[in-house]
Each structure stands twice: as structure tokens, then as C-alpha cells.
Amino acid sequence: MTRRPKVPGRSTIIDVAEEADVSRQTVSRVVANHPRVAPETRLRVKDAIEKLAYRPNRMARALVTRMSLTFGFATVDMQDLHFGDTCAGMQAAAREHGYYLVVTELDTNDNGGMGTLETLLTLGVDGVAIFPSLLDDKTLEQFAATSGCPVVVIGRESKIPNIVSIAMDETAAAELVVDHLVEGGKKRIGVLMNEMFPEVVHGRYVALQRAIEHHTGVESPPVEAGHPKIDEGRTAARVLLEKNPDIDAVVAFNDIMAMGTLLACGDLGLRVPRDIAVVGYDGIPFGAVANPPLTTIVQDSIGMADAAFMALLTCLKDGSPPDGEVLLWQPELLVRASTGLASPRT
Secondary structure, three states: OOOOOOOOOOOOHHHHHHHHOOOHHHHHHHHOOOOOOOHHHHHHHHHHHHHHOOOOOHHHHHHHHOOOOEEEEEEOOOOOHHHHHHHHHHHHHHHHOOOEEEEEEOOOOOHHHHHHHHHHHHOOOOOEEEEOOOOOHHHHHHHHHHHOOOEEEEOOOOOOOOEEEEEEOHHHHHHHHHHHHHHOOOOOEEEEEEOOOHHHHHHHHHHHHHHHHHHHOOOOOOEEEEOOOHHHHHHHHHHHHHHOOOOOEEEEOOHHHHHHHHHHHHHOOOOOOOOOEEEEEEOOHHHHHOOOOOEEEEOOHHHHHHHHHHHHHHHHHHOOOOOOOEEEEOOEEEOOHHHOOOOOOO
16 A cells, blocks of 8 residues: 655544555444454554544544534523533533533524524534523424424423423422422512523413412512522512512522522511521522522432433434423422521531
8 A cells, every 4th residue: 555645733544544554444443443343453453543643533424424423502601500510411421422512602692592503503413402592482493393403402391393391390399489488487478580581481480470379379479580690689689678578588580599689688687587588499509608508499400411411312313303392300499597497408
């Protein structure tokens, strides 16, 4: 075999084939761990790979196999602490199955995030997971129908054709929260919601509203909304408490807004939990070091992310999109001092 001049830079499959004196197809089979390669040939190719520090080109492989072994993972806010656990769960599942994640933040200024999703498709990803989505159901349905790959939405319960939806059971979570507060003597419950993501927030608010009406008889509990940040949660909570001075409990959209509520209570001279109880959602670790430690709804973020990955992988292997499947995760109420009771977990 005539050897071509070595070009400086990263070694290619051609370099490995020449070094091992085999065909490029044989190198590909060794890289893919194909069983039909003679042991001595496999050893020679592996020696050449090690000598040349060859790294397989995943994009070139994708052109042949039509699989990139990558999934896109788009999130609304990378600074959200709940996102970290979800991303870690997806990454662990991907690594276990030989996949990689292309992680990005949705650009809401680009057609509500659709531009980001379309860019993921141009990278040749095998599937897309969204956590959660700002897009309405109709737009998501259109994206899934034209994407040519499986699509999963995490953190939002919505039965959309061609999409698997993985979310916490909001009805069960609301019942846990409100039942706990009422059992502790709280009857005038206010709600602090997230104004940024109406499609995501709606299900949580409706579930809380129903639970509050069921347990207290109040049809429309006082509600205020703000951005899901500590400072914005603090401001929104102050407005809620000043408008409704008889409130004896606040349920916040997430733990971050609940921590802002704790600060607002301090601003107004309210003692937690003696004067007012505070509950959050998500179960992020920082809730344990709040003052007082925060009662919260715990979501199995890693388990939900693992289920999302497996849903993408299953749809990809089956070759057919899901039929609007919804997978619900059961919540857990982690009781801490912000509602006046001790808990075995901290």
C-alpha cells in the first residue's frame, strides 16, 4: 500500500488504516467494536489508534449510520438550581448508554425559543429534551411533527401528539401542601406564582386553587406573581402580604421564591412560622440552610431526567414517535421549620 504524506494536525481514519495496513472499513469496524474482525487485526488497529492518538469523528460516523449519538437538551434558565439536578440526571443516563448531550439555553427572543430548537436540529441530534417549554401546545406539536426525531418535555404535564411529557403530579403535590398547612391550623393561604412561564405555571396554580378550596372553602385564594428569583420573589411576597394582611401561609412556585418570601416576612416583621408559614417547591439543597429551614415539595429530578432520556432512546430504537404519552412522578413533602413542624429529613 502506498503511503500518502502525513498532514500535520489531528490523525484521521486514513492515517490509522495506513499505519495498520488495513482498509478504512476495518478501522470503522474496530472503532464500533464489531465482532467480525480477526483478533490479530483488531490488535494491530488498536495499536495504530493509540500510536496516532486517533479520535473518531462522530459527525463523519453520523453520515454513515444516520445516528449522531447525541441528544439536544434545551432549558429555559441555566441558572435555575433545579436545572442542575435534571441536567445531571440526563448526563448520567447519556454516559451510561454511550450518548452525549448538547446542552443549551432557550433564547426566548428568537421566536419564543423555537430558533434554539431549530438550531439543535441542524447539529444532527438524535432527539430533543426540553426543560420546561415556554412554547404553547400547538407550536410544540408542530415542532415535534416536523423535527424528524423524538421530542420529550420535562416538568410540564401536557398531552401533545408526538411528544412524551414527564412531570410531577401537581394535584398530588397540592394536596400534600394544603393538607399539611390546614392540619397545622393555617386557613388563609396565599399563593406566589411565576409570571414568566404561564404554560408551565398554570397546572400548578389550578391544582393549588382546587386544594385550597377543598380544604378551606376559599374559591379564589390571594395570588401574586413575579420572576422566579430571590429578589423578585421578595418583592412579590411583600405585595401579597401587604395587600392581604390576614394571610397565615404562603405557598411559593419554587424554593427560590419561597426564600424571597422568608426575606419579605422579615421585612414586614412577621415571624416564620409563628405568624406565617412558608412552603416551596423543588427541594433544592439550599432550602435546608434557609432561616428557618424550608418546607418543600421534593421532585425526583434525576429520576425524571433518566426517564426522559430512556423515552428518547426507546422512541429512537422503535422508529416511531410517542402518542402523546404523559408520565407522572409522585411528589414528597419534606417538612421543615418554616411550617412549624420538625422532620426526620433535613
